[in-house]
Amino acid sequence: MTRILIIEDEKAIRMALEDDFLAEGYEVDSANTGTAGLKKGLEPIYDIILLDIMLPEMDGFEVLKELRKRNVRTPIIMLTAKSQEIDKILGLEFGADDYITKPFSPRELQARVKAVLRRVNEKPEISSESQFLFGDITVDFQKYECLKAGEIIQLTTLEFDLLKFLINHKGVVVSRDRIMDEVWGKEVFVAPRTVDTHILNLRKKIEDNPAQAKWIISVRGRGYKFLSS
Numbered sequence: 378m379t380r381i382l383i384i385e386d387e388k389a390i391r392m393a394l395e396d397d398f399l400a401e402g403y404e405v406d407s408a409n410t411g412t413a414g415l416k417k418g419l420e421p422i423y424d425i426i427l428l429d430i431m432l433p434e435m436d437g438f439e440v441l442k443e444l445r446k447r448n449v450r451t452p453i454i455m456l457t458a459k460s461q462e463i464d465k466i467l468g469l470e471f472g473a474d475d476y477i478t479k480p481f482s483p484r485e486l487q488a489r490v491k492a493v494l495r496r497v498n499e500k501p502e503i504s505s506e507s508q509f510l511f512g513d514i515t516v517d518f519q520k521y522e523c524l525k526a527g528e529i530i531q532l533t534t535l536e537f538d539l540l541k542f543l544i545n546h547k548g549v550v551v552s553r554d555r556i557m558d559e560v561w562g563k564e565v566f567v568a569p570r571t572v573d574t575h576i577l578n579l580r581k582k583i584e585d586n587p588a589q590a591k592w593i594i595s596v597r598g599r600g601y602k603f604l605s606s
């Protein structure tokens with residue numbers, strides 16, 4: 378169940394929002410001041426927070442700043458009544474995930490909430506039936522097949538999983554630890570060196586010039602990165 382925290386001081390709006398989200402099957406909690414909202418927001422139990430800006434005691438900007446300062450990464454949608462607040466939202470260093478201008482329709486807000494949740498929860502997992510293409514290589518995740526210039530490359534299951542993991546995290550540096558946890562599994566003990574060995578093998582199979590990798594690049598001291606085409 379999705380838990381939503383609504384921080385809004387105007388009773389009519391707050392109650393309407395509570396009803397809307399309850400009707401949509403959310404678990405709803407709310408606060409009517411900035412301080413109460415901050416206190417609740419600090420609890421790591423919410424999937425999303427709706428945060429009004431004009432609030433008593435502490436305004437929405439301060440609440441947002443404080444939450445982010447304390448490492449709360451819960452997605453936050455700001456509710457704003459004034460268009461001049463939007464620039465401020467966009468300019469925030471620890472930004473909100475989205476904002477919506479009052480008056481808004483419940484439907485619009487629902488859509489925004491869903492979009493933010495989708496974005497946050499979206500694992501860059503590629504659908505198992507899809508193919509991924511880069512350079513002259515085609516990876517078929519369903520057939521567990523990898524082709525280079527039309528020729529099948531023999532990859533071990535582990536190499537395939539490793540490649541899939543890298544592709545799913547393309548453009549992002551992934552550490553050896555993370556690769557070990559996610560490809561080998563947390564229960565399996567492998568030396569970081571093992572990751573390097575498999576990366577080397579994988580490069581030999583897919584890179585034109587393994588010594589000058591174009592796709593799976595090393596990021597010194599940090600890990601590896603798959604460059605997206």
Ligand code: CA
Nearest residue numbers: 386429431432
């Ligand atoms: Ca308000």
